[in-house]
Amino acid sequence: VSFNEAQVQVFEEQSSELKEQLDLLKQTLDLNTQSIYKQGEELGISKTRMDELIASTQNGTFNTDMLSGAELGLADSLTDLTQKQEHYTKVSKEAEEAERKLLKAKTELSIAQDIEAGNFEMAAARIELAEAQGVYSTEEATDRRIELFEKCSAE
Numbered sequence: 001v002s003f004n005e006a007q008v009q010v011f012e013e014q015s016s017e018l019k020e021q022l023d024l025l026k027q028t029l030d031l032n033t034q035s036i037y038k039q040g041e042e043l044g045i046s047k048t049r050m051d052e053l054i055a056s057t058q059n060g061t062f063n064t065d066m067l068s069g070a071e072l073g074l075a076d077s078l079t080d081l082t083q084k085q086e087h088y089t090k091v092s093k094e095a096e097e098a099e100r101k102l103l104k105a106k107t108e109l110s111i112a113q114d115i116e117a118g119n120f121e122m123a124a125a126r127i128e129l130a131e132a133q134g135v136y137s138t139e140e141a142t143d144r145r146i147e148l149f150e151k152c153s154a155e
Contacts, residue, residue, distance in 0.1 A: 001113055001116055004105065004108045004113075005109060007105040008102065008109050010105075011098060012102055014101075014102075015101075015102045018095035021091055021095075022088070025084070025087065025088045025091055026088065028084065029081070029084055029085065029088055032077075032080070032081050033054055036050070036053075036074060036077045036078065036081060037054070039073070039077060040053075040071075043073050043074070044070055045071055045074070053066070053071070053078055054081075057085050058085055060082070060085075062078055062079075064078075104130075104135050104136075107126060107130045107135050107136075110126055111148075114126065120148060120151070120152045120155075123148050124145070127141055127144045127145055127148065130144075
C-alpha cells in the first residue's frame with residue numbers, strides 16, 4: 001500500500017507540473033496567434049485567409065510555400081507559431097500519459113487498500129472498472145484477478 005501511495009504522489013506531482021506547463025504554453029500560443037492576426041491585418045490580409053493560415057499551423061500542414069505577396073511578411077511568425085504548436089502538442093501528449101499513469105496508480109492503491117481490508121468484492125469491482133476504462137489491458141486485469149483470487153483463497 002505504501003508503494004502505491006508513493007506512486008500516486010509522484011504521478012500527481014508530475015501531472016500537476018505538466019498541466020501548469022500546458023496552461024502556460026496555451027497562453028503563449030494564444031498571445032502569439034493574436035499578434036499574427038494583428039500583423040495580417042496590418043498587411044491587408046483577410047481574416048478568412050488568416051484563419052486558414054493559423055489553422056494550418058495548428059494541424060501541422062503549414063509551409064512557407066503557401067504564402068504569396070504580402071503574406072510573405074508573416075513567414076517567420078507563422079513558422080515560429082508552428083514550432084510552438086508542435087511543442088504544445090508534445091507536452092499535451094505527455095500530460096495525457098501522466099494522467100493515465102496517475103489513474104492507474106490510484107486504481108492500484110485503491111485495490112491494494114481493499115485487499116488489505118479484506119474487501120475482495122470491492123477490489124474485484126475496481127478491476128472490472130479499470131479494465132472497462134482501459135486503465136488495465138485484458139492481460140493486466142486477468143493478472144490482477146488471479147492475484148485477488150489467490151489472496152482471497154489465502155484468507
